[in-house]
Amino acid sequence: xxxxxxxxGTAVPLKRxxxxxxxxIPAVYLKRITKTGFDDALFAAWRGDSEFVLNQEPYKxxxxxxxxxxxxxxxxxxxxxxxLRDYGFKAVFSSKFADIFRGNAGKQGLVAGVISDADTExxxxxxxxxxxxxxxxxxxxxxxxxxxxSVPFQIDxxxxxxxxxxxxxIGLTLQSQQxxxxxxxxxxxxxxxxxPAKGV
Amino acid sequence: MTxxxxxxxxxxxxxxxxxxxxxxxPDLLYIDLHLVHEVTSPQAFDGLRLxxxxxxxxxxxxATEDHNTPTxxxxxxIADLTSRTQIMALRKxxxxxxxxxxxxxxxxxxxxxxxxxxxxxxxxGMTVVxxxxxxxxxxxxxxxxxxxxxxxxxxxxxxxxxxxxxxxxMAINVEGTLRPGVTAKDxxxxxIAKIGTGGGQGYVLEYRxxxxxxxxxxxxxxxxxxxxxAGARAGMVAPDATTYAFLKGRPHAPEGQxxxxxxxxxxxxxxxxxxxxxxxxxxxxxxxxxxxxxxTNPGQGVSLLDTVPxxxxxxxxxxxxxxxxxxxxxxxxxxTPMKQIPVDVVFIxxxxxxxxxxxxAAANILAGRAKAKDVQVLVVPGSAKVxxxxxxxxxxxxxxxxxxxxxxxxxxMCLGMNPDQLEVGQRSASTSNRNFEGRQGKGSRTHLxxxxxxxxxxVRGTLSSPSDLPELPPLTTGIATLGNN
Ligand code: SF4
Numbered sequence: 166x167x168x169x170x171x172x173x174g175t176a177v178p179l180k181r182x183x184x185x186x187x188x189x190i191p192a193v194y195l196k197r198i199t200k201t202g203f204d205d206a207l208f209a210a211w212r213g214d215s216e217f218v219l220n221q222e223p224y225k226x227x228x229x230x231x232x233x234x235x236x237x238x239x240x241x242x243x244x245x246x247x248x249l250r251d252y253g254f255k256a257v258f259s260s261k262f263a264d265i266f267r268g269n270a271g272k273q274g275l276v277a278g279v280i281s282d283a284d285t286e287x288x289x290x291x292x293x294x295x296x297x298x299x300x301x302x303x304x305x306x307x308x309x310x311x312x313x314x315s316v317p318f319q320i321d322x323x324x325x326x327x328x329x330x331x332x333x334x335i336g337l338t339l340q341s342q343q344x345x346x347x348x349x350x351x352x353x354x355x356x357x358x359x360x361p362a363k364g365v
Numbered sequence: 366m367t368x369x370x371x372x373x374x375x376x377x378x379x380x381x382x383x384x385x386x387x388x389x390x391p392d393l394l395y396i397d398l399h400l401v402h403e404v405t406s407p408q409a410f411d412g413l414r415l416x417x418x419x420x421x422x423x424x425x426x427x428a429t430e431d432h433n434t435p436t437x438x439x440x441x442x443i444a445d446l447t448s449r450t451q452i453m454a455l456r457k458x459x460x461x462x463x464x465x466x467x468x469x470x471x472x473x474x475x476x477x478x479x480x481x482x483x484x485x486x487x488x489x490g491m492t493v494v495x496x497x498x499x500x501x502x503x504x505x506x507x508x509x510x511x512x513x514x515x516x517x518x519x520x521x522x523x524x525x526x527x528x529x530x531x532x533x534x535m536a537i538n539v540e541g542t543l544r545p546g547v548t549a550k551d552x553x554x555x556x557i558a559k560i561g562t563g564g565g566q567g568y569v570l571e572y573r574x575x576x577x578x579x580x581x582x583x584x585x586x587x588x589x590x591x592x593x594x595a596g597a598r599a600g601m602v603a604p605d606a607t608t609y610a611f612l613k614g615r616p617h618a619p620e621g622q623x624x625x626x627x628x629x630x631x632x633x634x635x636x637x638x639x640x641x642x643x644x645x646x647x648x649x650x651x652x653x654x655x656x657x658x659x660x661t662n663p664g665q666g667v668s669l670l671d672t673v674p675x676x677x678x679x680x681x682x683x684x685x686x687x688x689x690x691x692x693x694x695x696x697x698x699x700x701t702p703m704k705q706i707p708v709d710v711v712f713i714x715x716x717x718x719x720x721x722x723x724x725x726a727a728a729n730i731l732a733g734r735a736k737a738k739d740v741q742v743l744v745v746p747g748s749a750k751v752x753x754x755x756x757x758x759x760x761x762x763x764x765x766x767x768x769x770x771x772x773x774x775x776x777x778m779c780l781g782m783n784p785d786q787l788e789v790g791q792r793s794a795s796t797s798n799r800n801f802e803g804r805q806g807k808g809s810r811t812h813l814x815x816x817x818x819x820x821x822x823x824v825r826g827t828l829s830s831p832s833d834l835p836e837l838p839p840l841t842t843g844i845a846t847l848g849n850n
Contacts, residue, residue, distance in 0.1 A: 182683045183562070183662060187801045192780050196433065196447030198407035198454045200515075210803055234683060235563050238596065238662075239801060241498040242405070243514035264566055264598055265498065269514040321530075322389035334516065335416070338524045341384050341393055345526055348383045348395050353630065355623040356397055357486050359465050360424040364484050364616025365473060 166274050168331035169304055174228025174255055176300035176311060177218055178289040184232055185239030186266065190248040192240075203244060204251040219252075223297030227252070229309070231288045231300075232259045237266025237277075246273045256302045258309060258318060260285055271324035272334060276302060278309065278318030287314060304328060370637035372534045373603050374569040377509040377634070381492045383526055391528040397491040397508075399521050400477045401428035401464065403455040404782070405496030409519035410458040420462045421525045427486065428459050428466040431476045432782045436745050436772035439469050448783060462522075475748020475774040478502040478716040482586065483750055485615025489604035489631040494521055499716050499798065500599075501592040505585035506612075507604035507634050509569070512593060532598050533643040535568040539576040541650030546831045548726070549584030550718060550796070550815035552576065552648065553591040554656035554666045560646055562664040565597030568644065571636065572602050576650035582611040583722035590717045591798050594663040603635035655830045657703055658800045658813040660691030665800075667703060669818065669830050675699035694802055695810050696790070703828050706812070710793040711742045711823040712805070713816055714772075715779040718796035719747030723816040724755050728763040730820035733837050736768035737826030743785065744769050745777040769823070781806045794822040 194206035211217040218224050230249070236259035237245060246269045249257065256276035270277035280288070291311040292298055301310045304325060308315050320328075327337075338345075371379070384393040399422075406428070413420070420426060433448035443449040452469070459466035467473040473480055478499055481487040489507035494500060496518040503510035513527065521527055539552055557564075570592050577585065585602045592600025602608075609628060612618045619627040654668035665688065667674060676688035676699065692699065697706070713719075713727050724746060736742060744764045746752035752774050755761055761771045778785040779797040786806030787793055793811050796819050800811035812828060821829040 183687055185662070185801055187799075187804060191803060192782055195404050196445075196451055196782065198411075198451055200408040200411060210807075238562060239498075239799065241496070241512040241514055241593075243516060246514075261563060261566070263563075263596060265512060265514060269516065272514070272516040323386075323391060323530075334520050334528065335418070335523050338393060338520065338526055338528060341526075344384050344393070345395070345524065349525075352395075353626065355619040355627040355630075356491070357488060357617040357619070358424040359398075359427040359486065359617075362465050365467075365471075 166331040166333050169255070169274060169276065169328045171301065171303045171305060172255060173299045173301040175224065175226045176229045176231060176288070176292045176298055177224045177227035178292045179218060179230055179232040180289060182233035183235045183238060186237055186242050186245040187239055189237065189245040190242065195242060195244055200247065201251060203248040204253070207248040207252045228255050229300040229302060230254050230257045231285060231292065232257060233285065234260045234282065236262050238263040241265045243269045243273070246270050246275050250275050256309070258285070258288070271327065274328060276304060276320065276328065278307070278320050280309070280316055280318045284316035288316065370640040372636045372640045372642060373507060373571055373601055373634055374509060374532065374534050377490055377492065378531065380490065391530045393526050394492060394529050396494050396521050396525055396527055397425060398481065398486055398493045399426045400481055400493065400495035400500070401426060401518070402431050402477045402495070402497065403451040404432045405515045406458065406518055407451060407454040408515050409496070409522055410462065412519040413462070413522055418523045420464060420522045423463045425525060426464050426522070428455060428464050429474055429477050429480050430455060430469050432776045432780065434469050434474070434775040435783050436775055436777050436785055439773045445784070472749050472753065475750065476716045476719060476776055478590065479720060479747035479751065482506070482582070483615070483748055485612055485618035488612060488618070488627070489608060490634050494527065498593045499590050501597070502586050502590040502716055504589040504592065504599050504601040505582060506608055507601060507631070509599055509601065511599050532569045533567050535565065535570050535644040535646065536642040537570050537572045537646050537648065539572060539574040539648045539650050541576055542579070543576060543650050543653060546817055547653050547655055548815045548817060549580055549587040551653055551656040552650065553588045554658065554663070554813060555653055556646070556648060557591065557595045557664045558656070558666040559648070560595055562594060562662050563596045565592060565595035568597050570595070570597045570600040571642070572600060577602055578605065581722060582607060583720045586720065587717055591663065594798055604631045655815060655818050657818065657828055659695065659697060659703065660688060661694055661800055661802050662687070663798065663800060663813060665691055666813070669703050669828060671703055673697045673699050673701045673703065704833065705827055707792070707827045708740060708794045708812065708822055709791040710787055711740060711819050712745070712778045712793050712795040712797065713743065713819050714745030714747065714777055715797035716747060717798040718816045719745060719751065721751050721754050723796065724751065724760050725758070727816045727820040728760040730817055730831050730834070731767040731769070731823065732763045734767065734824050734834070736823055740823055740826050742767070742769035742823045743772060743778060745772045746774045749774045778805050780804060781809070794819050794828060
């Protein structure tokens with residue numbers, strides 16, 4: 166995973182609340198078995214509408230999404246994060262995220278920062294005053310800025326540390342191999358096992 | 366030292382702690398059971414392959430095919446290429462990594478959340494994960510069961526553990542007795558309408574109270590299933606005699622001395638007297654009506670006796686806007702009585718309401734009655750076993766006599782990854798769990814309902830409760846004894 170510290174990218178206002186993962190990527194795209202190449206699937210149902218923000222020229226190159234409240238609700242599909250990432254987004258901000266979405270984002274190197282409703286409005290206004298403007302995401306200081314407007318965002322310490330260090334989960338856990346083996350040695354014998362298979 | 370009273374969720378958490386997180390890092394939790402299906406696993410197995418890692422505990426892992434499986438002509442090759450590709454990838458991965466799999470045509474194939482409990486693999490006090498948000502279903506047994514993303518699937522396959530942050534706990538107290546025709550589905554729809562689709566965020570919900578204790582395991586699973594629709598990470602019900610009776614004798618339930626040891630442990634799990642929840646919500650079961658949704662998220666629901674709400678009466682600006690959008694998408698007019706809304710399709714199935722008890726409840730209403738003209742009725746059992754059981758009880762005959770289609774097991778029209786989809790603009794009464802835009806097919810309109818409301822709707826053609834149906838002449842066939850829902 167790439168290390169993330171400070172970057173600047175085209176800001177996109179997504180002025181909708183309750184954007185669930187079915188809207189971010191419709192179920193039909195979940196059939197693919199690859200881990201990349203989902204850029205065309207992002208917001209697929211809305212991409213046909215010329216009014217939709219990503220269809221407007223200055224926003225096509227979007228890298229920083231400023232969305233309404235309750236972003237990423239619904240299905241746990243990680244494809245929602247892949248689609249955002251593959252499209253080119255490096256960060257998403259909202260006043261409220263679904264837990265699973267936020268967890269998935271952290272694992273894929275997508276910054277999911279929580280900002281206040283008032284700051285969401287302020288960022289939207291700043292973008293619309295200057296469409297195509299870049300937003301600077303500073304993970305070190307937890308701020309997102311457009312021009313002279315700088316607002317704080319929340320991201321938990323652990324996810325921030327991993328993003329800053331570019332660390333992947335499995336590698337981290339495998340440092341605890343021995344603790345896992347010790348735990349397994351003490352597990353109760355009545356706990357079920359799938360193998361050998363019964364009931365078939 | 367006096368020990369602090371703990372909630373059910375906290376006990377299960379503590380019993381699975383491998384490494385306690387320090388300085389804001391998450392706890393590492395051991396995972397007792399990992400359920401796998403074809404949609405969220407291929408990329409995870411891909412990741413293992415790339416890193417040269419094995420599946421750490423194949424004996425705690427089980428796979429089945431559900432989201433993409435056709436419900437007709439299951440003996441023919443799957444026509445849709447991408448569906449077939451995903452299923453073939455799962456079969457190949459299962460073989461390569463040594464994971465037990467129940468494929469299409471096998472008696473234990475079916476929706477992953479129906480298969481686990483049916484095999485007795487889901488037991489109290491376990492940690493259960495699956496790359497599917499409705500893993501919360503398994504919490505009905507008093508296990509901590511969570512939906513995870515594909516990266517986490519890979520993580521569990523490789524390490525049998527998951528780094529997790531502690532959750533907050535919320536008690537949902539449901540006291541009282543349900544009126545006839547009111548079911549578990551109505552409880553959970555009412556809970557979500559009350560706390561909102563974001564109300565459970567960050568919480569593990571524990572459903573408590575006399576109305577929950579009175580429910581069957583199937584009913585408890587329906588409720589826990591939809592915890593995720595309230596935004597919660599998991600839902601749980603403390604194990605009790607009902608849980609034990611359901612488990613006893615199932616293929617993977619403990620036997621002999623193991624059973625006694627297990628029960629002794631399970632008995633320690635219920636929330637201690639005096640334990641404090643971070644939040645509490647109270648629901649009066651005595652006054653609940655059948656609940657239906659009118660909008661495009663599961664929180665947009667009302668009593669079936671109510672009318673389509675007027676968005677302009679919503680005080681919260683976001684909710685008002687969401688309601689306006691929803692009515693437009695659903696093509697509904699504020700003030701219309703819910704019972705006057707006609708549907709094109711009735712779907713009975715899914716991991717919410719595709720178990721045998723749900724099919725019995727529906728059959729009990731459909732028996733001896735006639736289907737509304739122009740309504741298509743799809744009955745899709747949650748697993749191949751449920752289908753066999755229903756056939757052994759003669760339910761299939763009731764459904765087909767009524768004019769419903771009796772299908773093979775799978776997720777089916779719950780999300781329309783297989784050919785079972787609504788057409789653009791079509792409206793369904795569906796026993797599934799999500800009414801999002803396009804969920805049941807592009808342009809589909811979904812009303813979430815209980816199995817008995819679905820059945821009554823199939824008879825009348827508009828959203829209806831069983832009490833709207835005229836009495837039948839006395840039965841002679843004995844089907845009146847079916848079910849008790
Ligand atoms: S039945 Fe529906 S909700 Fe349940 S696992 Fe299948 S697709 Fe998901």
